[in-house]
Amino acid sequence: MKTGSYESTRYLPFGDTALLIEFGDVISLELNRKVVALNEAILKADVLGVEELVPTYRSLLVRHDPLKTTYEKLVFRIKEVEENMTESTGEVGGRKGRVPVVYGGEYGPDLNYVAGFHKLTEEQVVRLHSESKYRVYMIGFVAGFPYLGAVPDEIATPRLETPRLKVPAGSVGIAEKQTGIYPCEAPGGWQIIGRTPLELFDSLRQPPALLEPGDIVEFEPISEEEFKTIRESVLKGAYAPFLEE
Amino acid sequence: MRVFQVLKPGMFTTVQDMGRYHYLRYGVPISGAMDVFSLVAADDLVGNNPNDAGLEMTLIGPELEALTKTQIAITGGTVSPKINGRSASMWETLEICEGDIVSFGRMENGCRSYLSIRGGINASLVLGSRSTFVRGRFGGIEGRQLKTGDTIDGFNASPLEAEYSMPEELRPQLTGDYEVHVVLGPQADMFTEKGMSTFLSNPYKVTLEADRMGYRLEGPTIEHSGKADIVSDALLPGAVQVPKNGKPILIMRDAQTTGGYPKIAAATTPYVSLLGQAKPNDIIEFSKITVQQAQEKTREYHKLLDNLGTLLTKKS
Numbered sequence: 001m002k003t004g005s006y007e008s009t010r011y012l013p014f015g016d017t018a019l020l021i022e023f024g025d026v027i028s029l030e031l032n033r034k035v036v037a038l039n040e041a042i043l044k045a046d047v048l049g050v051e052e053l054v055p056t057y058r059s060l061l062v063r064h065d066p067l068k069t070t071y072e073k074l075v076f077r078i079k080e081v082e083e084n085m086t087e088s089t090g091e092v093g094g095r096k097g098r099v100p101v102v103y104g105g106e107y108g109p110d111l112n113y114v115a116g117f118h119k120l121t122e123e124q125v126v127r128l129h130s131e132s133k134y135r136v137y138m139i140g141f142v143a144g145f146p147y148l149g150a151v152p153d154e155i156a157t158p159r160l161e162t163p164r165l166k167v168p169a170g171s172v173g174i175a176e177k178q179t180g181i182y183p184c185e186a187p188g189g190w191q192i193i194g195r196t197p198l199e200l201f202d203s204l205r206q207p208p209a210l211l212e213p214g215d216i217v218e219f220e221p222i223s224e225e226e227f228k229t230i231r232e233s234v235l236k237g238a239y240a241p242f243l244e245e
Numbered sequence: 246m247r248v249f250q251v252l253k254p255g256m257f258t259t260v261q262d263m264g265r266y267h268y269l270r271y272g273v274p275i276s277g278a279m280d281v282f283s284l285v286a287a288d289d290l291v292g293n294n295p296n297d298a299g300l301e302m303t304l305i306g307p308e309l310e311a312l313t314k315t316q317i318a319i320t321g322g323t324v325s326p327k328i329n330g331r332s333a334s335m336w337e338t339l340e341i342c343e344g345d346i347v348s349f350g351r352m353e354n355g356c357r358s359y360l361s362i363r364g365g366i367n368a369s370l371v372l373g374s375r376s377t378f379v380r381g382r383f384g385g386i387e388g389r390q391l392k393t394g395d396t397i398d399g400f401n402a403s404p405l406e407a408e409y410s411m412p413e414e415l416r417p418q419l420t421g422d423y424e425v426h427v428v429l430g431p432q433a434d435m436f437t438e439k440g441m442s443t444f445l446s447n448p449y450k451v452t453l454e455a456d457r458m459g460y461r462l463e464g465p466t467i468e469h470s471g472k473a474d475i476v477s478d479a480l481l482p483g484a485v486q487v488p489k490n491g492k493p494i495l496i497m498r499d500a501q502t503t504g505g506y507p508k509i510a511a512a513t514t515p516y517v518s519l520l521g522q523a524k525p526n527d528i529i530e531f532s533k534i535t536v537q538q539a540q541e542k543t544r545e546y547h548k549l550l551d552n553l554g555t556l557l558t559k560k561s
Contacts, residue, residue, distance in 0.1 A: 012430050014431045015513060016428060016514055017481070017543075018481055053270065054270050054502065056477060059478040138503060139272040143272040145272055147477075203372055208372060
């Protein structure tokens, strides 16, 4: 149980329209890989009655149509899919994206606090945050909000004691070992260290969220000037955050 | 085609259809009519498709001026509709002429009423749905509740030749005291036997913190067997989360798509729709059924929804 994985996957009913497949109850790369891999495998197997899949940190929700299948049939079918998974049908490497960020100042009002909390300089925090690669574990909280991990221990910081009523769109925050990006203005308690000019969510785009579970993201420090230039390019739809395969 | 001008917006009036599916993985909630059954009934009464968008009106209805001749229907919570000040029937096809004023009285039971327009409301499809998601600021009319001066557009459709009424026995019973079927879990094992029996044998009251996102409930404290937090996972409308304080939260259609509290149970499809009519101080009692029983009943419920149009009676 060192990794927090259950010995065997748990299949649980969620109301009369969903099956929840739980792999464990911790935040871990190993667990999330299993989630994303089973997500891919179910999509590929084209299981009858499946309406949509919701991958999260440690579980996969399978929303289904009870007019087309039953809970038992679905569990049976998906257990088959799970058993037939091999290394090669496992997780396909996620996309690799770059998220430009202006750190500190009015864009990152908590950078100073995070630095002080760890007895580091602001520059050191920025270097530590932007030198790591992060995995998108899930999208939740508000439409398009990516939960990214893991933040290096040196800069992992607890949430604000009193959440802000308004965190601006594009804000990049830290909460313990997670980092995330606010797609729109929202209340929130994460330590805000910077802001990106990218649009994390656009209801008129397909798909609407910029990032998906399994994607790998790096943050790239930019200047205020660059923020403005990139923002203009984003609004014209001309900015490509993903690296070519 | 312009159908209505909004003279007064009401307390919280939005455009809703049956919901926005297939985007939960991107953090987009399902939204849609809180009481789907009543929206479908309203659409059937004017010969629309069940997924056509209508107005969802909360507790205090709007005042609307008709800009054209059309047919409408009003269903859901009992709200004493009036046309030019004269009382009009609910659950029936109604004729409206240009210049008519449609207004509403106090909501006598339930929490939400639905108004359908022949042809359906013409709002842009956003991610496959016309439903308003206010927190996300998209869908419906500019992603917000109605305001004075708005125009409501409809699709062109030839008038229905007959007028219909929905038989009394098919209308939801909005008593304010709801016995709700739930399937236990997915995290039922995070509660003690005592906690589970508390949940299943006591009435819970809807508090003032109740909106399209969900309802906080007040009642006996539900005991967890250990910790009261989980690593966040997916939520669906109908889920009953229990945070550390032991007071359940019922998740509804505009809620966030992930959450970190264990879910003791989830209401079944027909009851998620009925719960859309629960308002502060209403009572909810949970009774468990198996997932097999629940899916069987839900299949019957969908059959009823699909056939609702054929069960209407012609107005004489």
